[in-house]
Structures are given as C-alpha cells and as structure tokens.
Amino acid sequence: MSWAEALTLFAIGFVGSFISGMVGIGGSIIKYPMLLYIPPLLGVASYSAQEVAAVSAVQVFFATLAGVWAYRKDRYIHPKLVAYMGTAIIFGSFLGGFGSKFLDNATINFVYAVLAAIAAVMMFIPRPEREARYEEVTFSKPIATLSAFVVGLLSGIVGAAGAFILIPIMLVVLNIPTRVAIASSMAITFISSIGATVGKVLTGHLLFWPAVIMVIASTLASPLGVRVAKRVKAKILKGILAALILATALKIWVDILF
Numbered sequence: 001m002s003w004a005e006a007l008t009l010f011a012i013g014f015v016g017s018f019i020s021g022m023v024g025i026g027g028s029i030i031k032y033p034m035l036l037y038i039p040p041l042l043g044v045a046s047y048s049a050q051e052v053a054a055v056s057a058v059q060v061f062f063a064t065l066a067g068v069w070a071y072r073k074d075r076y077i078h079p080k081l082v083a084y085m086g087t088a089i090i091f092g093s094f095l096g097g098f099g100s101k102f103l104d105n106a107t108i109n110f111v112y113a114v115l116a117a118i119a120a121v122m123m124f125i126p127r128p129e130r131e132a133r134y135e136e137v138t139f140s141k142p143i144a145t146l147s148a149f150v151v152g153l154l155s156g157i158v159g160a161a162g163a164f165i166l167i168p169i170m171l172v173v174l175n176i177p178t179r180v181a182i183a184s185s186m187a188i189t190f191i192s193s194i195g196a197t198v199g200k201v202l203t204g205h206l207l208f209w210p211a212v213i214m215v216i217a218s219t220l221a222s223p224l225g226v227r228v229a230k231r232v233k234a235k236i237l238k239g240i241l242a243a244l245i246l247a248t249a250l251k252i253w254v255d256i257l258f
Helices: 003-023 028-042 049-071 079-102 105-122 141-158 163-173 178-203 208-231 234-257
Strands: none
Touching: 003 028, 003 049, 003 178, 003 208, 003 234, 028 049, 028 234, 049 178, 049 208, 079 141, 079 163, 079 178, 105 141, 105 163, 105 234, 141 163, 163 178, 163 234, 178 208, 178 234
C-alpha cells in the first residue's frame, strides 16, 4: 500500500466519521460513495463494491462504538429506547436479509426509496425543539418497536443502513429531543452493525490494511464529532441531519430511475 492510498483512506474515514459522530448516523451513506469513487479518481487505488461494503461495515462498527463511548457520561443515550428499537431492528434486518431472495429487487428498492423520501419530508416538519436528558424523555414502546422492526426489515432486504430513517421517526413520531435522538441512534446503529460486520468479515471481501486505516480514523474522528455536537445548537444539528437525509433520499431515487 502506498502512502497516497493510506492518506486518502485516512482522510475519507476521518471526514465521514466526524460527520457521523456529529449527527448520529453510522456514516456508511457518506463513506461508501467516497471509498468507491475518490481513490480511483485520484489514481491511488480501486476497490470493488463488495470490498467497499466490507470495509465500510467494519468502520461503522468502530465509529459508532467510539461515538457511544464519547456520549456515555452525558445522559443523552436513552437505554430503554435503544433496547426496544435496537432489538426490533436486529430481528427486522435478519428477517429482511433472509427474505430478500424471495422478493423482486425493483419492488424492494422502490419501497425503500419511498420510505427514504418520507423520512426526508419528516425532517422538515416544524416541531418545538427542547433540551432534555434521557430521564426526562418518555415514548410509546409499541410504536418504537414496530417502526424499528419495519425499518430493519426494509434495510435488511436492500442491504442498506436504516439509521437515517430511524432518526426522523424518533424526532417526529416519538417526539424525542434532537440530542437524545442522535445519541440513541448511534447506539442503535452500533448494535445493528454487529451482525453486518461479522457477515462481511466472513465473506472474505475485507481488505485488512484499508480497514485498519479506516478504523483508526474513525476512532479518532467520531468522538471529535460528538464533542462538536454537544456544543452546537440542536436546531443546527437538525438542519445538517435534514440535508444529509434529503441527499440520501435523492441518491436512492436517482439510482432507481437512472
């Protein structure tokens, strides 16, 4: 591996993990296209989609782990919310991944694209912002469980991350404060990434040194993103989230239509 390739991978991992630490998304929606297109564009390396997916899965695991660790003392991670939604999304993604072979790809991708579009619209619904620790936050356990299961089911079917859909559900449907939603989403994404990481490692597509470099970048950058998030107004964090989710929804629709 050349120094140019190593520096490029470190920069991609650092930027993507900083953003994911700041807004509570695993970061694969940012780093996947960066890993796929930037190294060959710079002429330093070229990775297959399978290799990118494997490196990205491992990186998300460590980025979210570092982010959760950075949030551990601030009482923003809601243990019950994480337990209900995390358990449901694991079961949903398992069933979705298993059942995907029985479904038509075009229909699956269309349903997921509709869900992503709804998530993007939800981010722009006006709602009063409030600051709160997790002890002050209540939520509907049946709605949290059902919504996480559906997101897990669909994301498992299409093989995509579902965190960018979970956050709008937390904000608008469950009425969770932005900071609690971001921190809890990171914990849920960490839980859901465990299976994906193990699966990708077992496929044999994981590139060892690119993964090591991305993991180092992630463990450094994700806590920095968390630190910035703690100091930025919740309204600004929500705006960044809205822009990322809208961009993700548009990308999914472009992939389907073109």
